[in-house]
Amino acid sequence: MARRAGLRHNGVMQIDAEFLCAWCGEPNPTTVDASAGARQAYTEDCQVCCRPNRLTVTLSADGDEAWIDADQE
Secondary structure, eight states: OOOOOEEEETTEEEEEEEEEOTTTOOEEEEEEEGGGOSEEEEEEEOTTTOOEEEEEEEEOTTSSOEEEEEEEO
């Protein structure tokens, strides 16, 4: 699970975050698009082992923080 501060870029809220790969445990940086909703789910490949991670993203009420859970897909 990861939590990071948000950045505003061209009117779109983007949050720089990271998740731990559900397969190899390595940290992976990612960017969350806060305009896509308070709860999101999508797949992102690990940058180390290349296996798919199913990410579940939950945003704080103010949209400034993201919590990410990664599961094996």
